Amino acid sequence: MVQFSTSHLDVCFAALSDATRRGVLEELGSSDASITELAQKFQMTLTGMKKHVGVLEQAGLVTTEKAGRVRTCRLGPSGLEEGAAWIEARRQIWNARFDALDGVVEALKREEEVDGQ
Amino acid sequence: MVQFSTSHLDVCFAALSDATRRGVLEELGSSDASITELAQKFQMTLTGMKKHVGVLEQAGLVTTEKAGRVRTCRLGPSGLEEGAAWIEARRQIWNARFDALDGVVEALKREEEVDGQ
DNA sequence: CGAAAACTGAACCATATGGTTCAGTATCTA
DNA sequence: TAGATACTGAACCATATGGTTCAGTTTTCG
Incomplete structure (x- = not known):
């Protein structure tokens, strides 16, 4: 069974709970960027963006490296x-419960078989 | 392309960023519960637990119904x-980028295979 | 060298969060 | 009807968060 490091989930989900930070992740999905570039893109001071990047870094969602000034x-x-x-683990329980309530037991049965529970 | 209702993602991830609330979700995964039961389980005042439940409800993660006192x-x-x-959409981009970069990706791949559990 | 660029850190501010206590209200139950 | 049970709401508190400004430091470049 997977062991969820509680405190890391805390910081991970907290990092994702801000629209700006999710935006930064999307931005970095298409290309790497400097703090300055991100700050401009999101209309924010350098200091403000640096804080967001710090949160994302703490959560392990981004890494940073300084070369020269940048x-x-x-x-x-x-x-x-x-x-x-x-989330995926919860979703299985979730859906099983709602399948059961709907009276559609097929999915539940399948879940139970796989689950070994 | 999927459009993500920003503010709902905010409250959803924020709700998940607290260990107590994740615990409540796990608890409710096995059976419904009253505020009192949850408060006892998590060693917290009724009022405190009610706030947590309120946050989860706001996020659409739980629903509540009052019957009599309960x-x-x-x-x-x-x-x-x-x-x-x-998360899944991001993960695809994520993994694609790391596939391109090679490196640490092996462990990640293995995770994905096991994921079908 | 000297100035601009890019970041860093401290300090500050308003608001949100996670929790409490206390004082209710509503609903059982004896 | 009286008292216990279950919740509700207001108020409070400490700390965290998201943002700012301002005053540096380090690099780059003419």
């Missing part, structure tokens, strides 16, 4: 895995 | 769908 931000190596795993 | 909480009908969809 700190370059890129997507982290596996940041979303844990959060995705937690 | 408010019963249960899992909401589709609360995690949007968050899960956002």
Whole structure:
């Protein structure tokens, strides 16, 4: 069974709960960027953006590296895995419960078989 | 392309960023519960737990119904769908980028294979 | 060298969050 | 009807969050 490191899920989901930070992740999905570039894109001071990047970094969602004056931000190596795993595990229980309530027992049965529970 | 209702993702991820609330969701995954029961389980005042339930309800993750004195909480009908969809979409970009970069991706791939559990 | 660019850190501010207590209200139940 | 149970709401508190400004520091470049 997967063990969820509680505190990391905290910071991971908290990082994702801000629209600006999700925007930064999308931005970095298409290309790496400096703090300055991100700050301009999101109409924010350098300092403000640096804080957001700090939060994302803390959550393992991005990594940064400074070369000369410029700190370059890129997507982290596996940041979303844990959060995705937690959500997927919950979703199985979720859907099983609603299938049962709807009277559509097929999915539930299948879940139970796989689950070994 | 999927359009993500920004403000709902905000409240959804924010709701998930607290360990107590994730615990409540797990609890409700096995059975419905009253505010009192949840408060006892998580060693918290009624008022405190009611706030947490309020946050989860706002996020669409639980629904509640009051019968007599007792408010019963249960899992909401589709609360995690949007968050899960956002994460999955990001993960594809994520993984594509790391596939291109090579490196740490092996472990990540293995995770994905096991994911079908 | 000297000035501009890019970041960093401290300090500040308003608001939100996670929790409490206390004082209700509504609903059982004896 | 009286008292216990279950919740509700207001008020409060400490800390966190999202943002700012301002005053640096380090690099780059003419």
